[in-house]
Amino acid sequence: MPKKTAGAKKTPLSYNRTNGYEKISPLDLRKLEETAKGYMAFLGSSKTEREAHDEGLSLLQAAGFKDLDALIAVREKLKPGDKVYKSWYGKTLLAAILGRRPLEDGLQIIGGHTDSPRLDVKQNPLYEGGELALLDTHYYGGIKKYQWTALPLALHGVFVKRDGSKIAVKVGEEPGDPVFFISDLLPHMAADQMKKTLAEGIEGEGLDVIVGSIPCKGKKQKEKIKYRVLELLKEKYGVSEADFLSAELEFVPAGMPREVGFDRSMILGYGHDDRACAYAALRALLDIEKTPEFAACVVLCDKEEIGSYGATGMESNFFENTVSELLALEKGAHEGLAVRRALARSWMISADVNSLYDPLYPGVSEKKNVSYINQGTSLSKYGGARGKSGSSDANAEFVAEIRRIFDKAGVLWQTGELGKVDAGGGGTIALCMARYGMCVIDCGVGVISMHSPWELVGKLDVYMSVKGFKAFLKDERGSFSSRSSSQALREAGEGGRKRK
Secondary structure, X not given: OOOOOOOOOOOOOOOXXXXXXXXXXXXXXXXXXXXXXXXXXXXXXXXXXXXXXXXXXXXXXXXXXXXXHHHHHHOOOOOOOOEEEEEEOOOEEEXXXXXXXXXXXXXXXXXXXXXOOEEEEEEEEEEEEOOEEEEEEEEEOOOOHHHHOOOOEEEEEEEEOOOOOEEEEEEOOOOOOOOEEOOOOOHHHOHHHHOOOHHHHOOHHHOOEEEEOOOOOOOOOOOHHHHHHHHHHHHHHOOOHHHHHHEEEEEEEOOOOEEEOOOOOEEEEOOHHHHHHHHHHHHHHHOOOOXXXXXXXXXXXXXXXXXXXXXXXXOOOHHHHHHHHHHHHHHOOOOHHHHHHHHHOOEEEEEOOEEEOOOOOHHHOOHHHOEOOOOOEEEEOOOEEOOXXXXXXXXXXXXXXXXXXXXXXXXXXXXXXXXXXXOOEEOOOHHHHHOOOOEEEEEEOEEEOOOOOOEXXXXXXXXXXXXXXXXXXXXXXXXXXXXXXXXHHHHHHHHHHHHO
């Protein structure tokens, strides 16, 4: 039997769940509301991965973070406490605070994504039909197609012309702006449609967006309404129809995030998946006041919703290359083995959302192993689907370290799976990072109605994610890894030399 330590805190035998509002302190409650206000401002101005990148970049620059590319150009040596960022194609962003330990000892990493399900405008999209002008779209990520009809949409994105000039587009968010719309059948005429499954009722090629109805004047055009839209685009943005070929335009739900409930305890918004976690990670990094023990790193990536592929996704070499650049500036030279050691010795939270128990749909969740709103940030040892397929499945030792970090910092947290076995499942960027040999676990904000145009989160869960992420970034590492393997090797070598 283990000996009892005098004054030791008694550990409860049973594991009990509690609503966070029953135990949160008045100080945390004030910070919670401040965090929610900042997050809602970020979410409302970051409806695309480009906009989230730009908002994040503004916050970093205001906090004194320096452009890594500028430091590379002058070969400025990095030292503990230095704050740097790396922007990649205006979509993916990495920021780091150098720690007291060398990078080779590993980093404390939090990685989230800033892309969300949406409707992408096709490359040759504009056409006329039935006295209307429409834009053809291709949906991005996993959506229920019927949810995107009969609601106001906004258009965000960029045109990039042949000369390289970039024209930003944002229509449908400001008071007085027009919005856009995808039609649906009226119930009186939808008898055949209603016989179909939800998946079949609206087809992907049926998600075309109405953008105009007035014909041009005095023109001998076959498609006068389409031509009128082109005239308006030329007048406002200086673009022609051919410029759609090199554009990235996205239709998203129009409108700003709103507080939900008589008690204002929740937030309704587009893109909580995964901008809730992206903001929490960024906020945690920005709130670090002292130089951390290990380098604190946050990466906000693109393309997670479609498999993390592409130059701005985590399947690219962006992260590895950037760590290599950091090491080269720290050491004064590039060492390939040092990069591999740094990555393998790193700890990471894959900051992504999880599903919450929904009392309207209880049958898809296993109540003992599902996350609940207002019970704190949600920790997922594994994800994947069915037989954990597509999951990195964190080791128990690392889960114990996360428990230690969160409990020490007073973070309210819970565990949860994404649905019953054989009924749910999903993937994150954890796989992309675990391949380096680092310890990785999924953790983030719980969401109701995930991947719908409007998603719901609890303010408390957002705040506890910020609090937990900050504690993780600052952690000096505990029991089974209080010393990194590189430090242990150095000390062993020094001991050998002393003995000689």
